Amino acid sequence: MKKSNPVVIVGGGPSGTAAAAMLGKYQIPSIIIDETSKIGGVIYRGPLRNTATLPHLDDNLQRAMSALRTRYEKHKSFIELKLQTRVLGPEGDQHLLLSEGGGLTTLEHNELILATGCHERSVPFPGWQLPGVMLLGGVQLQIKSGLVKPGSKMALLGTGPLLPLVACQLHKAGVDVVGVYEASAFNKLAKEAVALLHKPKLTLNGLSMMSYLKKHQILFHYGYGIVSAQGDKYLEQVSVAPYDDQWRPDRSQAKPLDVDAIGVGYGFVARTQLAMLLGIEHDYSKVSGYIPKLDDNYQSSQKNTYVVGDSSGLLGADAAICEGQIAALNIVHQRGLLDSATMEKERRKIERKHARIKRFRFGFDRFSARQTGLLDLPQDDTVVCRCEQATKKQLTDAIAEGVKDLTTLKMRTRIGMGDCQGKTCSSYALDLLHQAGHDKNTGVIKPRFPLDPIPFTFMEETLNEQV
Amino acid sequence: MNKYDVVIAGGGAVGAACAYFLSRDTDLKIALVDLKKSGNASRASAGGLWAIGESVGLGCGVIFFKTLSKLHSEAKGEEVPTMRPHQLPDCFFEFALKSNDMYPDLYEELRTKHDVDFKFERTGLKFIMYNREDELYADQIVSGIPHLSDQIRWLDAEQLKSEEPYVTPDAIGAIDFICDHQVNPYRLVEAYTEAARQNGVELFLNTEIQSVLKEGNRVVGLKTASGDLHCDTLVNATGAWANELYKQATGKDMPVYPVKGQIVLSERMPKIMNGCISTSDCYIAQKDNGEILIGSSTEEKGFDTTNSLDKIQELSRGAMKCLPILNESNIKRCWAGLRPGTPDELPILGKVSGVEGYLNACGHFRTGILTSAITGKLITELVTEQPTSIDLTPFNVSRFDNDPT
Structure with a gap:
């Protein structure tokens, strides 16, 4: 293999960018393909238009955004960005079919890193399709990238650490947050205290968010959740009720809340469509849905194809960075630019950090483990x-x-x-x-080529292969 | 012990039809075993009931056997060898047309008695002609089937325009096979399956078949992931995978092999087609939910079910040439299915000499949806030892006995 062949990275979020930066450190070129106009991924992309100040975004987020930018800038001579480009699927051997600039192109890959992130887990309930009902990440994206207020009077319902974070961001953006409803009970969180101490700083951040909410009299209800949403043409009201430990709502105690928008967040699902279309083997995990089978270097069942970040299992941005770096290190090693001993040493350092994040995260996964009550909401x-x-x-x-x-x-x-x-x-x-008890060979909705619809008119063009 | 009169291996259109007809017409104890495999042809199918179209090499067969117009354009002025349309033998016409005749009643029966709807639509199948070569080809088709002349209409450009206003004005006319219709293929499979279940068939869905159980020269059941299923008769309806089971049952090979077909599907569109269409490039059908389905390639690539841009482009260009309005739509999805092919394109049906308790119901190539109904009926007749509705000799596996392939 020629050393100059770029590594192809799908996804310019934390893990994809970290992988590219690590490769750049060893002077290995890479191409990052991202569907949007900016790297950073959903979490760190930031506003899609230029703006001087972002008062509603907290310092931690701004720091992380600039750290990602710095990692990229430092090695950018080795990194080619293909923005506003979508991967439609594999095309023949070792090629991806791309949709960019109003046409189709193919891109050859030897080493391929998939860092495609995750999408939100949609939980249906009566009224979930009303305008104004949004998923939590979508709400956050509107404040972070769209710089618009998603609503004027909002409630957040779901589980996990994103709830208080988004509540604070919404409040800072001037939204009247009428309540935050966490499905699990507080005592369940208390049981995870040890796990949470693996990332004391994050835990402190969490506590400071909780005190921010308290200070601004935003009520945070544990053991509560959504029952239904109502409205004529738009969302006008939601019903919330206490949840038991199976997250079954006690409908007799349901109460209405007048709102014009809500954020619903019961978790995420690894975004594996491309990996599946490439024929990579997957296993089911309760937290992340189907995730690829990987070795210690995040290499999949297909040689030279790596899957990192949330698309390999949901652990969040900090872990995603570690995973991108480990996959990249392995490629550096495979290309003979790093001896085994040095690579192992580097890798262990990153792995220790990754392990701490994992223990912290698993605490929240146990706290937020999805309960069957949700299935009976519709x-x-x-x-x-x-x-x-x-x-x-x-x-x-x-x-x-x-x-x-x-x-x-x-x-x-x-x-x-x-x-x-x-x-x-x-x-x-x-x-x-x-x-219903069918947990063997339950299968998947098989992703189909093309991963995004393509105009028939594209079929008339002859294809350009990129070199 | 699980003991059945009949165990059906394979729950595609053919296996499900066997389960339905057996359960409707007999009191036998029946089990159906199915595992959804990648490339399963019933799911991938277009759902055309193109009895005449398929028998003369149009529809799904059109790419397989090039029309005159294609040969001319590829010859670039060189001499074009004389050719006849690819017409299947009379026994296949009988088989296909008999099955086709069953659909109107079957549709009513499944809807009224079992509350399942496989979306039977009377569409006809039009072969669109763009030039003189297409017209010559259509002439040859029509003269090859004089006994079916009452099922064929000639449409000139004007008539075609009034019946199919979205077809390109470049078309010079069409022939319409008026008895060729369409269904929704996976709804057909689900309809047979659900009706069979209501009739008492035990369904072993999502269940892997591990091996055939034998005692001497007798097949006595299936070993599956859900345990052993014993039976008096095993029906092999495992599509492109049929030879695996046949080999275990008989110790011999039969020539059933996967023939890959890629399909292109548009986004939902308003109703732009009144009937199904075949051109010299592809077939096109608008399904009950508005999607336009374009098929299909013919490739022998083993069990590979990936899509490739070259075939998708070929099919899309063929469809856009015929229906320019597709320029305004998107390709939503593509997929590939594995037709269970045989060397003579005829299915393999019935008993195998020297083996007891075993019936073939396989090798349906590109017409498994269309001929599932008659196959279900024939298998029922064989199981109950009645005379069969058509002569099964040309369809017996023994026709390959002296064939080294």
Whole structure:
């Protein structure tokens, strides 16, 4: 292999950028492909337009954003950015098909790093399709990248550390936050105190966010969650109720809240469509959904293809950086630019950091472990697959009629056959199948080429291969 | 012990149809075993019931056997060898047309008795002609099937324009096979399966078949991931994978192999097609939910089910030439399926000499959706030892006995 071949990195978030920077440190060129106009990923991309001040964004976030920028700037002579470029899928041997600049191109890869991140886990409930009902990450993206207020009077419902963070950011942005509803009980969090001490600084940050909320009289309710959303054309009201330890709402105690927008955040799912289309083997994990099988260097079942960051399992940005660096180190070693001893030494340093993050994170994963009560939020006629308008009853009927896997469920109900290719509905459908006891070979909504729709007119062009 | 009269291996269109007809017409105890494999042809299918179209090499067969127009354009002025449309033998016409005739009643029956709807639509299949060569080809097709002349309409450019206003004005006319229709293929499979379940068939879905159980020259059941399923008769309806099971049951090989077909699907569109279309480049069908389905390539690449841009471009260009309005739409999804091919393109049906308790219901190549109904009926007749509705001799596996391939 020629040493000058660039490593192809899909995704310019924390892990993809960290991998490129590490490769650059050893003078290995790389190409970062990102679908947006800026590197940083959803978490650190920042505003999509130029602005002088960002008073609603906290110092930690601004520091992390500039750290990512610095890592990139330092090695940018080795890093080529392909922004506003989408990967449509593999094309033949060792090539990716890209959509960029209004046409199709192919890009050859020897070493490939997938750092495609995650998407939000959609939880259907009555009224979830009303305008104004948003997922928590989407809410955050509006403040961070769109620089718009997602609503004027909002509630946040879900689980995990993103809830207080977004609540603070919304409040600083001038939104009236009427309440934050965490599904798990406080005593469950208290049990994770030891785990949380693995990252004392993060824990302190969390505590300071909680005191910020308290100071501004934003109520944080443990053991509470969503029941339904109501409104004529737009969201006008949500019902919240106490959740038991299975997250089953006590509907008798449900109370209405007048709001014009909500953020709902019951977790994320690894974004694995490209990895699956490449034929990489995956395993199921409760927290992250399907995740690729990887070795210690984040190399997948396909040689020279690595998967790092949240797309390899959800551990957040700090862990994603470590993973990108480890994969890159391995490539440096494979290319003969780093001896085994040095690489092991470097790797162990990063791994120790990664392990601490993991222990901290696992504490929150246990606290936020998804409970079966969520599955019963939708009523029989609630649409769970919005592309194809499949209802909960269609799914439960099919399962009662003997369907045991996602593919058959798809054939029976059209779930996952729409434009989103199952990104929105398949996690819910999978949980339903698992709850019914079908946890072997349950399958996936198979991602299909092309990963994003492409205009027919693109098919008339002849293809350019990039060198 | 799980003991059945009949165990059906494979729950695609053919296996599910066997389960449905057996459960409808007999009191036998039946089990259906299925595992969704990548490339499963029933799921990948376009759902055309193109009895005449497929029998004369149009529809799914059009790319396989080049039309005159294609040969002319590729010859670039050189002499073009005389060729006839690729027409299947009479026994296949009978098989396909008999099956086709069953659909209207089957549709009503499944809807009214079992509350399942496989979206049967009376569409016809139009072969669109762009030039004189296409017209000559259409002439040859029509003269090859004089006994079916009442099923064919000639449309001139004007008539075509009024019936299919979105077809390119460059088209000079069409022939329409009026008895060729369409269904939703996976709904058909699910409809058979659900109706069979309502009739008492035990479904072993998502269940891997591990091996065939034998006693001497008798097949006595299947070993599966859900335990042993004993039976008097095993029906092999495992599509492109049928030879694996056949080998275990008989100790011999039969020539069933995967023939890959890639498909392109558009986003949902308003209704732009009244009927299904075949051109010399591809077939095009608008499905019940508005998506336009364009197929399909014919490739022998083993069990590979990846998509490749060259084929997707070929199919898309063919469809855009016919329906310029596609220029305004997007490709939503592509996939590939594995047709269970045989050397003579005929299915392999019925008994195997020297082996008891085993029936073939495989090798349906590109017409498994269309011919699933008659196959279910024939298998039921064989299991109950009745005379069969059509002569099965040309479809018996023994036709390959002296074939070294």
